[in-house]
Amino acid sequence: MKANSKQIPSWCPGCDNFMVLSALKGVLGDLKLAPKDVVICYDIGCAGNMVNLLDACAVETLHGRSIPVASGVKSARPELTVIAQAGDGGLLNEGLNHFIHAISRDDDITLIVNNNLVFGLTAGQRSSATPQGAVSRSDQGGFAQVPLSVVDLCVASGGRFIARVLASDINQTKTIIKKALDFKGFAVVEIIEPCKIWAKNFPKTNYKKVKEPFQSRKNLIGKQNITGLLFKEQAKS
Amino acid sequence: MNNSKPFSIKISGPAGAGIAKLGEILSSAFNREGFFTLVYSEYPSRIRGGDNNIQIVISRNGDISPKEKVDLLFAFDDVLLEKHKNEVISGGKALSATRLKLNELGPVKENPIVLNSAVAGFLWSLFLKDLKSLNLQIKESVKEAFLKANLEAVHSGFELNQQKDDFDSTRATKKIVSLNGNELFAKAAEQADCQYASIYPMTPITGFLNSLSKTKIKTVMPEDEIFAALSTLGASYAGKRAITATSGGGFCLMSEAVGFAGMAEIPLVILLGQRTGPSSGIPTFTSQADLLFAINSSHGDFSKIVLAPGDLEEVYFLTQEAFNLADIYQVPVIILTDKYLSESRFSTTEESLKKIKVRINRGKRFKKQKSPYKRYQTTPSGVSARAFPGETAFITNSYEHDEYGFSTDEVSDRLAMVSKRERKLKNLQGGFSVFGDKDSKKLILGWGSTKTQILEYIRENPRVKFIHVNRPWPFPQGVISHLEKAKKIIIVENNFSGQMAQILKGQTTVKVESILKDDGRPFFQEELDREINKKI
Numbered sequence: 001m002k003a004n005s006k007q008i009p010s011w012c013p014g015c016d017n018f019m020v021l022s023a024l025k026g027v028l029g030d031l032k033l034a035p036k037d038v039v040i041c042y043d044i045g046c047a048g049n050m051v052n053l054l055d056a057c058a059v060e061t062l063h064g065r066s067i068p069v070a071s072g073v074k075s076a077r078p079e080l081t082v083i084a085q086a087g088d089g090g091l092l093n094e095g096l097n098h099f100i101h102a103i104s105r106d107d108d109i110t111l112i113v114n115n116n117l118v119f120g121l122t123a124g125q126r127s128s129a130t131p132q133g134a135v136s137r138s139d140q141g142g143f144a145q146v147p148l149s150v151v152d153l154c155v156a157s158g159g160r161f162i163a164r165v166l167a168s169d170i171n172q173t174k175t176i177i178k179k180a181l182d183f184k185g186f187a188v189v190e191i192i193e194p195c196k197i198w199a200k201n202f203p204k205t206n207y208k209k210v211k212e213p214f215q216s217r218k219n220l221i222g223k224q225n226i227t228g229l230l231f232k233e234q235a236k237s
Numbered sequence: 238m239n240n241s242k243p244f245s246i247k248i249s250g251p252a253g254a255g256i257a258k259l260g261e262i263l264s265s266a267f268n269r270e271g272f273f274t275l276v277y278s279e280y281p282s283r284i285r286g287g288d289n290n291i292q293i294v295i296s297r298n299g300d301i302s303p304k305e306k307v308d309l310l311f312a313f314d315d316v317l318l319e320k321h322k323n324e325v326i327s328g329g330k331a332l333s334a335t336r337l338k339l340n341e342l343g344p345v346k347e348n349p350i351v352l353n354s355a356v357a358g359f360l361w362s363l364f365l366k367d368l369k370s371l372n373l374q375i376k377e378s379v380k381e382a383f384l385k386a387n388l389e390a391v392h393s394g395f396e397l398n399q400q401k402d403d404f405d406s407t408r409a410t411k412k413i414v415s416l417n418g419n420e421l422f423a424k425a426a427e428q429a430d431c432q433y434a435s436i437y438p439m440t441p442i443t444g445f446l447n448s449l450s451k452t453k454i455k456t457v458m459p460e461d462e463i464f465a466a467l468s469t470l471g472a473s474y475a476g477k478r479a480i481t482a483t484s485g486g487g488f489c490l491m492s493e494a495v496g497f498a499g500m501a502e503i504p505l506v507i508l509l510g511q512r513t514g515p516s517s518g519i520p521t522f523t524s525q526a527d528l529l530f531a532i533n534s535s536h537g538d539f540s541k542i543v544l545a546p547g548d549l550e551e552v553y554f555l556t557q558e559a560f561n562l563a564d565i566y567q568v569p570v571i572i573l574t575d576k577y578l579s580e581s582r583f584s585t586t587e588e589s590l591k592k593i594k595v596r597i598n599r600g601k602r603f604k605k606q607k608s609p610y611k612r613y614q615t616t617p618s619g620v621s622a623r624a625f626p627g628e629t630a631f632i633t634n635s636y637e638h639d640e641y642g643f644s645t646d647e648v649s650d651r652l653a654m655v656s657k658r659e660r661k662l663k664n665l666q667g668g669f670s671v672f673g674d675k676d677s678k679k680l681i682l683g684w685g686s687t688k689t690q691i692l693e694y695i696r697e698n699p700r701v702k703f704i705h706v707n708r709p710w711p712f713p714q715g716v717i718s719h720l721e722k723a724k725k726i727i728i729v730e731n732n733f734s735g736q737m738a739q740i741l742k743g744q745t746t747v748k749v750e751s752i753l754k755d756d757g758r759p760f761f762q763e764e765l766d767r768e769i770n771k772k773i
Contacts, residue, residue: 007643034630035630036626036627036628036629036630037626037627038630039475039626041471044635049644051632051634051644052632052643052644055630056630057626057630057631057633058630058631058632058633058642059471059474059501059632059633059634060501060632060633060634060635060636060644061467061497061635062467062493062494062497062635065463065467065493067464068459068463068464068466068467068468068471069467069468069470069471069474070471071464071468071471072433072435072467072468072469072470072471072472072473072474072475072479073471073472073474073475073626075433075455075457075468075471075472076432076433076455076471076472076473076475076476076477076479077475077476077477077625077626077627079627080475080626080627097460097461097463097464098460098463098464100460101459101460101464
């Protein structure tokens with residue numbers, strides 16, 4: 001895929017996806033993974049447009065369906081490094097079923113969730129990750145529901161590797177994605193990257209880093225403002 | 238049993254009585270004696286009680302179509318006997334287990350679960366003078382722990398009849414085997430080197446899932462049909478042959494995967510088992526009403542192939558061929574089956590299945606090259622060389638893309654790609670077979686699982702031509718000259734609106750008549766003969 005020099009990212013100026021792209025390039029380079037041996041299955045949405053930008057066996061799938069495709073790839077070719085990418089809309093709205101079942105099956109893939117808190121590419125409708133009370137173009141009176149949490153769903157479904165990072169912290173993102181790729185089993189890395197255009201007036205969260213992963217995953221429930229490697233189960237016996 | 242005509246038995250009993258097993262054992266035992274058999278089942282969507290039926294057709298020459306009226310009815314109780322006795326031909330017999338006091342036989346009293354084996358023994362006595370083949374079959378089909386009780390039950394049922402009959406006349410000398418469609422679809426997938434299957438259970442293809450799980454094929458039962466189709470697509474993209482299966486309701490959920498396969502040019506094989514629809518319909522009954530749905534599945538213009546096997550030989554051949562077609566043309570291939578074909582047990586000679594050999598063809602493949610690899614290179618055939626992950630890095634895209642796979646909305650890229658995908662199947666040959674009188678101006682056209690009944694009509698009425706379409710889409714162009722030469726064209730379909738007739742209207746201006754049935758049952762032989770004779 002040497003011809004990608006002509007590809008210009010479609011993201012808005014200042015978008016956190018530039019940071020994520022940079023982190024991922026760094027990870028694949030540092031781990032010396034050959035692009036031909038890495039399969040990345042992308043969701044539909046802003047972050048999914050990375051399909052044109054990151055040198056790998058890249059598959060643009062369908063909205064909410066990156067996990068099923070990635071799971072099939074890994075089943076067929078266990079020797080490949082397989083990453084599924086999903087947005088908050090694709091993961092928590094359209095494809096939630098697959099998320100929970102992938103945790104339950106413990107598919108040996110890494111899930112990267114680009115959570116920008118909103119439907120970006122359809123221009124500003126709320127997703128199931130949109131904070132309660134946030135005004136969006138589809139909820140002019142403010143979003144009434146309690147948002148779904150990637151981490152809480154992971155905990156409830158028995159997730160074995162659970163992490164949340166900030167896109168703005170490239171080093172944290174890189175370190176944790178490396179650990180996720182090294183993990184044997186389903187590893188979830190939620191990347192918080194509030195949309196600069198459609199989420200700029202949403203209620204803000206002040207995040208703080210955890211020093212150590214939690215010993216028990218259930219203690220994570222409800223803690224929406226912490227980042228880092230939050231839980232990692234020891235190897236299955 | 239008349240020497241030339243098939244003999245039909247209807248067995249009726251509650252769910253849980255082991256009627257399906259009884260049909261399996263009896264048919265295989267008759268196969269051992271050189272008879273061809275059909276076991277056609279009608280059962281409601283329940284696990285215990287109710288009214289389950291099988292029809293066993295026993296034939297010397299291979300005519301094994303289901304019948305409207307049977308020669309013998311055997312009911313497990315008198316309520317079912319009353320309910321079904323009008324389905325017996327005049328001069329036929331109607332018997333029940335209660336009236337014959339089969340449940341009072343020693344082994345059955347001791348263990349009521351073996352009543353079905355006592356029934357097997359009794360029915361066997363109406364045809365043959367010794368139990369050898371039936372005992373051999375019981376030993377093969379029944380688990381060791383239950384063997385003794387079942388053999389005793391068979392024996393006691395057999396001895397109950399003092400006037401044993403003997404039809405020890407001409408039989409086939411070749412080895413005959415019985416299989417249902419689902420079992421053979423699974424064998425064919427294994428033969429085609431399929432290595433991954435993801436299937437959500439649904440009548441009538443649940444048996445395919447069960448059969449696959451006994452093979453070496455990695456078989457996954459997922460959360461829904463969306464995962465089933467898309468993980469199959471993922472495995473196929475990664476370089477392994479893969480299959481999914483569903484019925485109409487699940488296929489609704491799979492249609493996005495069909496379009497994805499079309500756009501991204503990933504081989505995708507789907508076994509679609511038709512049942513009575515729409516919606517939940519009559520879940521355990523048959524239909525051929527998903528033809529247009531399969532052909533038109535998913536949005537946008539792209540090439541796909543729809544196959545429709547009509548008998549065991551075609552099930553075995555076309556399923557293997559489906560994997561080749563998917564690989565060669567990098568398109569979705571849908572194999573249409575239905576409840577009748579998937580769940581009925583048909584028989585054929587072992588030799589005729591062994592003769593079927595399909596060479597694996599993985600299509601045009603990537604070769605190491607100096608210039609950058611173009612996954613979607615435009616070519617005269619429309620087909621581009623396909624790489625697998627691990628060979629080179631490349632983009633596979635559900636968005637419109639350029640030759641490398643990069644997303645695009647440019648006019649020139651769009652036009653190049655949409656026409657490339659469209660021309661892939663332009664020169665596809667074959668797709669049908671001609672039977673009967675090849676010069677006849679009277680033409681019957683059928684597709685898929687109506688084949689055996691129409692063939693039986695043709696054997697009795699050899700002055701008629703029969704065209705069986707086993708690849709409804711792309712519609713076989715070779716059929717058109719046959720249609721244009723015919724004076725009378727009758728299309729036989731197991732659906733309400735005449736879906737094949739609608740396809741023909743887009744291909745030719747000839748006038749056609751339809752024989753249609755969509756009541757959940759396949760065409761019964763007498764019924765089909767009557768309907769054809771009215772029109773021909």
